Amino acid sequence: MIALIDYGSGNVASVANVLTALKQEFIITKSEGEIIRSDKVIFPGVGEASFAVRQLHLTNLFTVLRICRKPMLGICLGMQLMAECSKEGNIKCLGIFPGTAEKFNNENTKVPHMGWNDINIKKESKIFNGINNGEKFYFAHSYYLPVNEFTTSVCNNFIDFAASMEKENFYGVQFHPEKSGQAGVKIIKNFIELC
Amino acid sequence: MLCKRIIPCLDVKDGRVVKGTNFVNLIDAGSPAELAERYSDEGADELVFLDITASVEKRKTLLTLVKDVAKAVRIPFTVGGGISELSDIEALLKSGADKVSLNTSIVKNPELISQASKRFGSQAIVAALDTKLKDNGHKIFIKGGREETELNALDWCKRVTDLGAGEILLTSMDRDGTKAGYEIDFLKEVASAVTVPVIASGGAGNMEHFLEAFQKANVDACLAASLFHFNIIKIKELKEFLNSAGIRVRL
Numbered sequence: 001m002i003a004l005i006d007y008g009s010g011n012v013a014s015v016a017n018v019l020t021a022l023k024q025e026f027i028i029t030k031s032e033g034e035i036i037r038s039d040k041v042i043f044p045g046v047g048e049a050s051f052a053v054r055q056l057h058l059t060n061l062f063t064v065l066r067i068c069r070k071p072m073l074g075i076c077l078g079m080q081l082m083a084e085c086s087k088e089g090n091i092k093c094l095g096i097f098p099g100t101a102e103k104f105n106n107e108n109t110k111v112p113h114m115g116w117n118d119i120n121i122k123k124e125s126k127i128f129n130g131i132n133n134g135e136k137f138y139f140a141h142s143y144y145l146p147v148n149e150f151t152t153s154v155c156n157n158f159i160d161f162a163a164s165m166e167k168e169n170f171y172g173v174q175f176h177p178e179k180s181g182q183a184g185v186k187i188i189k190n191f192i193e194l195c
Numbered sequence: 196m197l198c199k200r201i202i203p204c205l206d207v208k209d210g211r212v213v214k215g216t217n218f219v220n221l222i223d224a225g226s227p228a229e230l231a232e233r234y235s236d237e238g239a240d241e242l243v244f245l246d247i248t249a250s251v252e253k254r255k256t257l258l259t260l261v262k263d264v265a266k267a268v269r270i271p272f273t274v275g276g277g278i279s280e281l282s283d284i285e286a287l288l289k290s291g292a293d294k295v296s297l298n299t300s301i302v303k304n305p306e307l308i309s310q311a312s313k314r315f316g317s318q319a320i321v322a323a324l325d326t327k328l329k330d331n332g333h334k335i336f337i338k339g340g341r342e343e344t345e346l347n348a349l350d351w352c353k354r355v356t357d358l359g360a361g362e363i364l365l366t367s368m369d370r371d372g373t374k375a376g377y378e379i380d381f382l383k384e385v386a387s388a389v390t391v392p393v394i395a396s397g398g399a400g401n402m403e404h405f406l407e408a409f410q411k412a413n414v415d416a417c418l419a420a421s422l423f424h425f426n427i428i429k430i431k432e433l434k435e436f437l438n439s440a441g442i443r444v445r446l
């Protein structure tokens with residue numbers, strides 16, 4: 001059973017559509033108990049970081065996500081919330097990955113970074129099984145995580161930033177796999193089947 | 196590097212896609228989900244649905260449309276047309292839309308942009324602007340182009356991005372339906388004045404027009420409706436043409 005977390009700040013419907021199409025058993029939940037009973041966790045995120053973190057506290061999910069030992073996939077803002085901090089609302093996040101989410105500089109590039117961009121895979125990861133290096137995915141974000149030792153792929157928008165992260169049981173993607181055509185569906189399938 | 200985007204626009208009335216010229220002689224063109232799937236298969240990067248329904252059932256049919264389209268395709272899409280409440284935006288995004296486009300409502304209530312972008316993120320809020328060249332510069336029109344406002348279009352572009360809009364969908368009413376090409380000079384002016392992505396709309400008639408908008412006006416995306424609906428240009432061929440002309444696109 002996959003727990004798809006609905007804490008009031010994620011595009012849950014689109015991820016749910018992919019899981020349904022993949023014939024997966026899943027539950028849309030904000031219950032700590034249901035997350036604990038699940039086998040895998042998908043943590044989507046759309047919107048503003050400090051609002052989302054407040055929602056995590058209000059739904060009492062902050063701690064359970066931090067100490068989660070099962071495979072967990074953060075998507076977009078979900079991945080950023082897995083870092084230490086975000087400059088979007090200057091908020092302390094889950095602290096799973098080191099680093100702080102920074103804002104793109106609009107003197108150098110258009111912000112938000114919006115559209116299809118290619119990723120450069122830097123480290124082997126199960127979620128990239130069968131994915132070609134240079135594959136394009138859909139991005140829509142104004143903040144990014146800088147590249148660090150847990151970055152598995154990078155994308156470029158004037159500067160290089162983390163397109164995906166991985167540490168132990170924690171996986172994160174900055175792009176939207178649920179909106180990135182068949183390559184995106186493959187990433188979600190890999191997470192379900194291989195991680 | 197980020198790809199330039201090709202976006203088909205679909206007009207929707209009472210839950211069905213309609214085709215026509217200038218909102219008259221509308222003919223039923225099929226279900227939104229089926230057409231979305233067709234465009235997605237042909238290589239569209241995104242879709243825009245513009246609801247022109249006037250009935251009180253509008254909200255319900257638009258939500259149904261969003262749910263059906265989100266089930267059918269794995270590419271991002273925007274919905275617009277008469278959206279004026281934060282709660283409507285929330286319901287549409289929750290149902291699977293990626294962005295909402297706001298037009299008349301933000302002229303009446305500019306604060307809606309800042310409220311919506313704070314709550315849902317700038318990336319979800321598209322400011323749609325209908326413009327027409329008048330004696331004293333480009334002006335903003337609302338209510339589907341029927342009502343002229345006092346707003347200078349370039350000033351309004353800057354204002355909506357300051358308030359938090361994450362993208363500008365700029366439609367030239369002078370060019371719309373003419374197939375004479377996008378309004379390059381004004382698009383260029385806007386694209387260099389704002390720091391958010393700009394979508395060109397109105398006037399595309401052939402593949403060179405798209406190339407011109409990307410090369411000369413440096414827009415981030417090009418939108419077209421009838422060209423794609425009536426199969427005058429195939430998206431796949433358009434993207435191959437742009438690619439061979441040196442424009443980065445997703446093939």
